[in-house]
Amino acid sequence: MARTRSKGGPASTSADKTASTTAKAASTSTFTLPAESSNPPKLFVLPKNTSSSVRIITLENPRYGNPTRYLVCPETGSFYEFTKAAPPNKSTPRSWLLSSEKSEKEPALESQTIQSPDLYLATPYDPLFLLLPALFKSSNSKSDNQQRQYLSLDDYLDLIPNTDRHFSEILTLPNSLIEKVLEARLASVCDLVEMGDDTMYRPNESKLSAIILSKASKMAENLPPSMEEKFIKKALEAPVMGVVKDQPPPPPPTSTSSPEETASPSASESQSTVTTSSGTTPSTAVTTPATEEAPEPTFAPAITASSATISLQRLRTSLNFILSSYLPPFLSKTVLSSLPSETFTELEEYLTKLSKLRTEAAASRNIDINGGKRARDEDDDERLEKKRKMEQEEKVKKANTSRGVKQLAKVNTAGMMKLSAFFKKA
């Protein structure tokens, strides 16, 4: 998942759904192309139920500290971050071709192409993250809860970096719900104290951890397939040991997938619910799913992760993702350390076992390679040469050894301690 980013200038944001067209040069000659715009339009996918007061504002990214654009709807109090969906394969050039259908409500836009294949998605963003640096940075050095002061919401809002005055502007818009939303988010990670009409807040790390953890577990329920593959399957995959397990007997073919029946047109109709392509390729497509699974586990991995371990790994992956993309670096550590220590014990155990297995597997593979016949042939000469050299050296050594030394070598020194036991090394 790409990080929030929006590079489009203010010009590109004025139009909804697609950016404004740049030139109308094509009217004079059908063969002249319009000059390339210095600020090409960008394609955005924006949320549906926003009012006309929706703004794109620049705020400091709580994680990276650089100015980042956010979409804010003051009337609902919701924040959106921009996520750039990059094309999967950079080597193939891609572009957008846009054409709009005629509709009553919106004026039709001219059909156009956009060179950049990027797509910007506005996705909901928890404004809590915007508050975090202001909340925790002030008392960064003293992590002790007692040392922190109770402050009002306004005090915290003042702490949010506001270089372009965007933030204060959206707070003062008419019908703005933003302050209410921020207050609610603030309350969720703080201890509260009522002082007259005012409520005072003091950040609480354990509350923050709980919220981050619940976010992570929500994310873990539905990880995107690419993350699932890379961080869950690959990370937990045990090396396949060359142990051939007893092949389970192939399951008896079910009546519906027997070849005789699938060959008949009536059977293929009954299968259409099982596989989408069964209508056109009746026999092969239907029978494969039933039989292909059986012979696979002949090469079994050495250990398999339990479902609890897998879900823990999912949780940790999600947690790491949130910590590394939304929280200020100093807070990530605090949150991690305030998690209950036994949260990932089972996973850790599995992972240590796994790394041991992997080194073993790697070692055995090395032996296989070294034992290769080709390598042996090449080494033969070298080894003989070495042996000859060693023998020669031995000879020289023997010639340089006195008779006394040789005779002393035969002395039975059992019961005699080494001198290093009496005298220490200098």
Add this chain to the structure above:
Amino acid sequence: MLEARLDTANLFKSAVDAIKDLVQDCNFDCNDSGIALQAMDNSHVALVSMMLKAEAFSPFRCDRNIALGVNLTSLTKVLRAAGRDDTLTLKAEDAPDVLNLVFEATAQDRISEYDLKLMDIDQEHLGIPDTEYAATISMPSAEFKRITTDLMAMSESVTIEATKDGVKFSSTGDIGNGSITLRQHTPVDKPNETVEIELSEPVALTFSLKYLTNFCKAQPLSNQVKLCLSAEVPLMVEYGLEGGSYLRFYLAPKIGDEE
């Protein structure tokens, strides 16, 4: 730059002769105080420590610390070319590849010069503490040599027992047993035959005779040898030289089973 001249090659010859039967290769550490050597045998049960002080040479010059890694068998071969009464001069550069030896026979105006290739030797150096020994026996070095050779006929090991009355060397072997006892005596006319025993408490320790006979090859160095014993520490055999120079051997005692 090292330059050290000995009036008689005999001293150096005998010292190297005795050491070469214990160790194969070792470093001669030269600095402005003299030439020192410390090495253990292959089994690490015996140690030889030699100190030839600058005063033993005339002249002696060593500007920098130099370690001369020498194969002792090779050095012996070279030293064989030196006559007993030749003057011996050792020379080496600051980072030497070779040790230069010059033998001069003053009577015949004969000068022989040899270069001995040096080697790099990794040696561990042990710190030997000053020890108050329970028994210190001084005796003629020839007598000690004779005792060790005689008892070799009986056994591989000897028990040295020091008491008020004297010192007893005894061995028990397959063919029988034997012992030699020396009493203190100080003949006025022959100081070289003095036997002296300083004793703070009686000791009895057993040592490997083969090692002791090896030590005795240093006998030409000195008329007197000093044996220092204490319970459960290595025996020290010292051949003292003029001017505080010495050749010392240390040998771990045999503890427990005789076999």
